[in-house]
Amino acid sequence: MAARNPRHDRESVTDVALSLLDQVGLPDLSMRRLAAELDVQPSALYWHFANKQELLAAVADRIVGQIPQRSADSSDAATRLLLTARSIRDALLAYRDGAEVVQSTAALRLGATRATEIIQDAILDAPLAPDVRSDVADAVLQFILGHTMLLQQRMHAASHGADAGDESPFADSSSRVFDTGIALFSAGIPLSAALRSAQSPA
Amino acid sequence: MAARNPRHDRESVTDVALSLLDQVGLPDLSMRRLAAELDVQPSALYWHFANKQELLAAVADRIVGQIPQRSADSSDAATRLLLTARSIRDALLAYRDGAEVVQSTAALRLGATRATEIIQDAILDAPLAPDVRSDVADAVLQFILGHTMLLQQRMHAASHGADAGDESPFADSSSRVFDTGIALFSAGIPLSAALRSAQSPA
């Protein structure tokens, strides 16, 4: 009934890891459980990946790989940034605990390059020096990750621990906070050309 | 040599947990190791706390409890917000993995109340409707948490895995990105009075 021979490689293991993540969440995504899903001993995984962190990095790459290159060629800068930011958030929301997985591996690749590049593209016409632009892109990405992690944790907390009769309507309020945050960034960008002269007050 | 009798309560356990966190980091802060530090069996901890999550929530409360009420009564709104944001970041940086601990428990208390209130105080004079103000405060806090978590992970990654001769000068660039992010929020706030009419373009 079951095939023998090579069976798995890095890609197929990552496939199953990603779908297992979505089913059970990051806390229950163990090497042993993943091995069981693949009909393999836990030690077999260490032929394909050096350790769990490397596996999770591959999973994270799959998630950020599904961010669309350019979400829309909208006319004004503000809505272009908003649409880009939303498409990144939605890619993270597409898998359970997606934001946390990406965040935890973002520390290694110095700068979560792909996502940052897409944001930089979205603010290309802003009157910013290149180095300031990359700072702005980093800040926007950090907001997106912080926001989405909190949202996914609340989704998880709400699903198996109905704290106090709360009907958990935070999906609406969350996307309101998200849009507000991005709008504030947008509004601030044109004013931040004069950002280098007035240096830190403390 | 060692005392007998009651020995510990919620407070003293939290004390030791906090200092152990700072010494070994969140991944190595286990119930068993904490128990060893307290000269007690692991099961003893479950008389004081229902589970590990509840213990970590107490630790998180201690960390946010050390955010100063009002960092400074500066004249202009922009520097007041910047100083407040920095004082929150610095409280998180005061303990190893402080941001992650606070973030992971922030999901339960719907709204990390104390920190959000302090931010709301700092933008009290901005021309914003109360509900918009609280959205802005949430967004700022989510940026602070996202930024600080990434920074602390990089500090940890750099300390025991010198990736490629990089002299890890990201302390400077991080605080530059942080200041940029907060400055953008500040600059955007006065312009976001007209934020409710133009509703989402998608």
Place this chain on the structure above:
DNA sequence: ACCTGAACACCGTTCAAGT
């Protein structure tokens, strides 16, 4: 009230050995 002892059902990782 506060803690021990022992157990249950798990972890990530290593390494010799198989095919």
Place this chain on the structure above:
DNA sequence: ACCTGAACACCGTTCAAGT
């Protein structure tokens, strides 16, 4: 090249029982 088997050093949590 890819995987098994067995082991090592851990986890969080429960629960009867002690004092």
